[in-house]
Amino acid sequence: MTIATGQTHLPSCTDCPIRHRAVCARCEPDELQTLDAIKYYRSFEAGQTIIWSGDKMDFVGSVVSGIATLTQTMEDGRTQMVGLLLPSDFVGRPGRDGAPYDVVATTDIMMCCFRKKPFEQLMMTTPHIAHRLLEMTLDELDAAREWMLVLGRKTAREKIASLLSIVARRDASLDARRPGGPMIFDLPLTREAMADYLGLTLETVSRQMSALKRDGVIRLEGKRHVTVPDMGRLMEEAGDDSDGGCLA
């Protein structure tokens, strides 16, 4: 297992797949050019730790492709996932040196990075970046609080259904499927990662996945390929309002 951390200069920002969703989304062409000049790409392999909790962080960046997780670990080994980083999500905190969490690549991943100091200076002079980052941070805060309800008050079955519906809806936003039809997607997480996200054991995750399959809420091909025949049903199982999702 060679730890070959790639480090490359790649195409310009105008062709970037996350151009319109990442921290640079609001930037004008000239601002984009400035970013283009100081950005660099880094790739990580599945399983690699991108940032260790407590380490000094000298860069920030965006996930371009692939998936990473933010996790916290107690001394005795109990771990809790506190964030799921998808393409366009931002990593790192301007204005703070130490990293509060482990960031681990769960799939092969490509990141668009900036050294922290230059990025911080850029933020001072480029309101479009600061505003977009505020907007994204507020969204993450909402997501974290949503998750607190899941962790604090939902049953194991509801937790699984909540996770599935979140992953499903994310895929839907990319594929632009019609809301009525069945949803099909791949779970990007192992059972253990799901457990760490949900505050459960991996055995309980496995049992509840089996139960949802047995009850016809989901269908499984292999371990990771999921079909949801009826999203409304899944949302009910998650304990969420089933009325939502009517985004014509």
Next chain:
Amino acid sequence: MTIATGQTHLPSCTDCPIRHRAVCARCEPDELQTLDAIKYYRSFEAGQTIIWSGDKMDFVGSVVSGIATLTQTMEDGRTQMVGLLLPSDFVGRPGRDGAPYDVVATTDIMMCCFRKKPFEQLMMTTPHIAHRLLEMTLDELDAAREWMLVLGRKTAREKIASLLSIVARRDASLDARRPGGPMIFDLPLTREAMADYLGLTLETVSRQMSALKRDGVIRLEGKRHVTVPDMGRLMEEAGDDSDGGCLA
């Protein structure tokens, strides 16, 4: 129970108790003057709901004094607290109309408010405000993620100890006590509110409080007045690193 929502113009920002910690912390005197001109105060009584989840929010603001909670409720009544609002904390989200959570005053509370539209415009022209708000939002995000570990992975006893140590440390930051001595503070929350924060039932909260008292980790006078003879011990019970807190 008269719902007398006070609405007053009060002293200038320069005398404000949260002047150096709130969203206005970074403002220059002239910027402060602009804020001063459009701010207004509102008071709420303990128990009053300040904002209903789903309602249109036409103002944002800072807690000046008192305590409020952010809560989420499922259809069947299960509720989870997702935030504790202390003096200087910011309420409301620029750029979004609907409120995602209930905001409830747990004590009598005074808020410094701004109508949303003017505040948003001000944010565009005043980077000091936008930057401070980003900083505060990132802090809240860290706090929310810290809490996810508590909700997902800690035992009932650890949860209670975590809550107590957080409240204790907050008070410490105000009182500037020496780290070695005993900590004394009042719990601003009922047992039920503690339960909603911790994802427990109020019975379990009560039992674990009794257990911590029995084991000498805390002492109680009345229901709310808490003495912690040894903070290190409390931190151990919370499952946190006990080495921390060495801030000379």
Next chain:
DNA sequence: CGAGCACTTGATCGCTTTCAATAGCTGTGG
């Protein structure tokens, strides 16, 4: 003094964890 509220305490139940065995899959090497 009695109603109402916040809190405490006890007994029992049930969900999730824990411990343990097994299955399925992949890659390696004889």
Next chain:
DNA sequence: CCACAGCTATTGAAAGCGATCAAGTGCTCG
């Protein structure tokens, strides 16, 4: 080609922790 290690996932049985149901205490206020 098959045996085997290593990993992920499933399933079963038993244990434990927190929830639920149910009194009961102490305080405040009318």
